[in-house]
Amino acid sequence: MKAFQLKNIGNAGIAEIPAPEIQEGQVLLKVRANALCRTDAKMWKMGHRDLILPRVLGHEFCGTLASDEKLYVAWPGNACGKCDFCRKGYENLCDQMEIVGFHKDGGLAEYAAVPEKNLLPVPDNLPDKLACMAEPLACTINALTMANVRKDEKVLIFGAGPVGLMMALAIQVRNAEPTVCEINPSKIQMSRNFQRKTGITVTEKVPQGKWNTVINAAPALETFTDGVKNLISGGSFCIFSGFTKNCPQPSMAKEMVNALNEIHYRQLRISSAYGCTRQQIRLALKILENQADILSLLIEKTITIEEIPQILPKIWAGQALKYIVKPI
Template sequence: MKAMRLEAIGKLFVREVEKPVPGSEDLLVRVEACGICGTDRHLLHGEFPSTPPVTLGHEFCGIVEVVGEAVKGFKPGMRITGDPNISCGLCPQCQAGRVNLCANLKAIGISRDGGFADYVIVPQKQAFDIPLTLPPEHGAFCEPLACCLHCIDMARIKAGSSVIVLGGGVIGLLTVQLARLAGATTVILSTRQESKRRLAEELGATASFDPSEDDPIGGLAGLKGLLPGGADVVIECAGVRETVMQAPKLAKSGGTVVILGVLAQGEKVEIEPFDILFRELRLIGSFINPHTHRRAADLVASGKINVEKLISRKITLDEAPETIRNPARAGEIKVLVMAGT
């Protein structure tokens, strides 16, 4: 079968490899769709921990082809989405329910072979069924949506809250929709790209702005009368140094700032501790998707989250290495690797 292998830092190729064999508690899944994530670019450049050689791809769905003898609840022909993050269940963090902070965390597509392949092995505890009537490309959004759900949970958004989302990529646009579902009445997206601002407002943002043109608090408050004291919640989704530094300045006193975007490992930013102290800001990180994958799969299947408008391109597995080697195209949101395209 074909698989896209990260053979070493900077070395990404499609190779012919042996079709994997499932263990007793595993599913062998024929991959239908797998999303390209910004983390895949970080992995290529050694900016996110991984264990090459490994097949990349952690946002996938597919059809169960074979089940191990100890598998229960799954059978061939079912469609599943895979939660790539595998916790040990034994370390102190797992025992405390913080499975995303597991000391022995492994991830499909990062530390074990993933979904940029014809087939992938998924442990049954990481598999979640989704309808066969659902377009397979929609199933590939379950993993990023699950990460955004954890962020929304951490942010503690209440009915009537105001939220600023920094970054107009797939994570930002999913977060806009979830913030509205959580009850936020004001959701403002910040991104430099006009097409993404327009799309954000189609998807539920109440306003948007270009951070290169507007001062988000003074400018927007003066020009449009929005959020004169800042937002209840600011969510950084861009994974960019400038927006991480900007985020606390946009929160109201007593507000919450959540870092959801992924910066390169080792990258540092400047903050003003006095401002965080004096205004009693809550500054937190949100890491992956503990116990949220089922909810994400159900939301995608329900149609309450619009993922179709987030699909920019569908490509073949052979085209994937070059796509990951290059920066995302202007205005691009999500590129999907599709079986049979």
């Protein structure tokens, strides 16, 4: 079968490989749609903590089973189901976690092997190109849950990439008030249809104000130091995106100490989110069904597997909304 494979860091391309063999408890999913994610581009450019090479990338996908021709989203995790984390509903924290597209081959191929228990049925009226966005949307739901975002609260998101915008919509669905801050004017332009349709503001300057919650959907450390300054006392910062490792300027160390002290003096809270649970994918599928018109605005284009190599640099540069790959 045809697949998009990362062989080494910086070296990815189309490969002809055998269809995956099914292990016990797994099923073979014919991949119908796989959304490209900035994490795919990150793995290609600089690797990732959870990446094992060589790897067929892709963790945001849906597909059909040969047995019933129905569409399913695959939760990309594989948790043990028995440990304390799994039993308490934090299966994304399972010590034995293996992620499809990271530890195991993923959805940027004609077929993917996934545990049967990870399949979540897609509502009949939801097309595959939208259903595959359930995973990133579910990750934003995880962040809102961990940050305990409640009705009428004001939430500031740093980063107007597709996931920042999805998060803003998920906040609006909760009847809270999102605002998105984006330093790149071309990205603000890119989201103008989304802004018009939702009434959500995307602004270039950090809006001064008192936010109940600030969440970073962008990797710059300044999102943390600026975000903390603008929280109400007792408010919460949620770390959603990992921070870039190379510290931009020496003065940042001082800024970080100031931010940590501000957390202390004003009893601010820190939360964080990584990945999502199956239940959060179910919730995301509901939002996708109800908000299909709006979420469609986040799709840049539908492409083939062969087109991925030329698109990945664009995603890495943050110059695109969602590209949906249709492998077949």
